[in-house]
Amino acid sequence: MNANSPLLLVGVGGAGSAIAHGVSRAFGESMRYVLADTDASSSRPGAPFILLGGDRLSGHGSGGDVVQARLAAEDSLKSFESALEGVRLAVIVTSLGGGTGGGATLEIVKHFDKRGVATIVFATLPFAFEGDERIRRARGLQSMISEASNSAVYVSLDKLIGDVDQMDLAMRRAVDTLASAVTLFWRILAKPGYIRLDPERVRKIVAKAGRGRFATVNVQGPNRSADAVDALARSPLLAAATGPVRSILCGILAGEDLRLSEVGCIAEGVRDAFGRRASFDLATVNDEETFTGRISVVVLLFESGEESDDADDEKAYPGGKRPSKRTKNPLAQGPQGRGRFNNVEPTVWNGEDLDVPAFIRRNITLDV
Ligand SMILES: Nc1nc2c(ncn2[C@@H]2O[C@H](COP(=O)(O)OP(=O)(O)OP(=O)(O)O)[C@@H](O)[C@H]2O)c(=O)[nH]1
Ligand SMILES: [Mg+2]
Incomplete structure (x- = not known):
């Protein structure tokens, strides 16, 4: 592993760790990466692994509990110190829908920001068949992760599988597609070419890129x-x-x-x-x-x-009015599509997007 690289890949949660590990294997020895999960079974021989909240969850995972996963990540933020040495840009890969992928990613991204590390998050959103609860949980976290990270790229698993119908193949296709996209992105950052995009330039682009x-x-x-x-x-x-x-x-x-x-x-x-x-x-x-x-x-x-x-x-913005630039103001999340409230700044308080109904933010299932 190249310990001097300014780039770090982080896989968070069960599926996120699997994807990041796939990328590291495709890329080879020189990649600097770390896997992090509340579930000890996500560790892999020879792969750097951080167990999140070992004292709290005993290595069994959060069981879909976002709050426990956030607390577990908070407990373990110090464990990232050596992984972050000299890092300028972190690419974080995760899958939203469970507890850890969303909850822990949020805390990790906030911590990296405090340490001056720019973050780009690649996250999958659940398959439609996984049901409303997982989708609501993922949506609630999506807006918080967008706010906390420099840029975040979301892709729904349904879109990643294309028209594959066989379950086993579809699950693998989804993971492989995201892993190969991240691998290509990594090659762009780390491998030489005739037209070079150095990590510092990418850091600048990513630093104010928003949703992607x-x-x-x-x-x-x-x-x-x-x-x-x-x-x-x-x-x-x-x-x-x-x-x-x-x-x-x-x-x-x-x-x-x-x-x-x-x-x-x-x-x-x-x-x-x-x-x-x-x-x-x-x-x-x-x-x-x-x-x-x-x-x-x-x-x-x-x-x-x-x-x-x-x-x-x-020509770009009729009337000459540019959309406002994305800022790090905690009350400003940047313009987003919200139907008739398109381009209206969301109301974020204590890390919660108050424009998202409380029952979604708190993962409460309504009997309707
Ligand atoms: N394609 C694919 N997606 C998966 C697989 N396992 C999980 N996912 C997706 O990842 C989301 C999060 O699941 P996990 O990664 O297992 O959850 P976690 O982040 O570890 O969270 P907890 O286990 O609840 O602490 C799910 O809702 C699925 O959308 C898999 O084997 N293949
Ligand atoms: Mg898990």
Whole structure:
């Protein structure tokens, strides 16, 4: 493990630890990572593991109890000290729906913020079949994690599986898809390329990026760059923005056969598809062993963040009024889609979003 890297991957909760461990195996020895869970059975041989709230929960997990998971994480925040040495940016992977993935992630993100570590959270939202209680629990935590982290990318597991129907395959597909997206993101940060996106630049982008979406595509053949743009433009994972796209991060991973015209085609196509006025950062990663003959493209879209220098306010925002920039003001969560209350600042008090009904915030099931 590269103990000097400014980048740290953290997997939180049962599914989050499984995904992060998958990423670390795909990436290899040099990755700096740690798994954290209230459940001791999430530890893996040779993998750095932090047991959250061992005295409180005896290593048995929180059993879906967000409050216990938050307290357990609080008990164990000191255990992250050595993992955080020299870290500037943490990528946190988790699955919302249980207690630990949501509750502990919230406390961990707040702690990292106090330690000056920028955070980007990749989180899955439960399958529809998991039922209302898990979905409500996930939604309640989603807004709190968004507020506490620098940026957060949520994806519903239903969208990750595409049209796979077989249960076993679908569960694996969901985990694999997120793991491969995070692996690609990591390669962009850590591996050399002709157009380099250094971790410090990503830290700046992420620091005010707000909510995001991501998609990845793998393509080969004579029209691979145009095919990549086409697949990204049609991806359901990148659809349904709740606000204008303000910032685009695009990574192209390829072998030595990557052509300049292909880079141009992908960069232009992505900007055309997702917003010319968004700031645009491009990185290429040269990995001869993995990518010869094919290209992988990863796109992250954020709804806050920097604007492009050449943005024309009048055209981008009719009337010339820009949406306000995301701030770290605890009372300001940034504009979000809320139906008729679209772009209204939510009311956050003591870490709770008071615009979310109390029965959702407190996980109370109503008999209706
Ligand atoms: N695709 C997939 N998703 C899973 C799997 N296990 C859990 N999930 C998802 O992850 C969410 C959280 O579950 P866990 O990770 O088990 O919960 P936890 O964070 O460990 O929380 P507690 O165990 O309640 O403390 C679930 O609601 C599911 O949406 C799995 O094997 N495959
Ligand atoms: Mg668990």
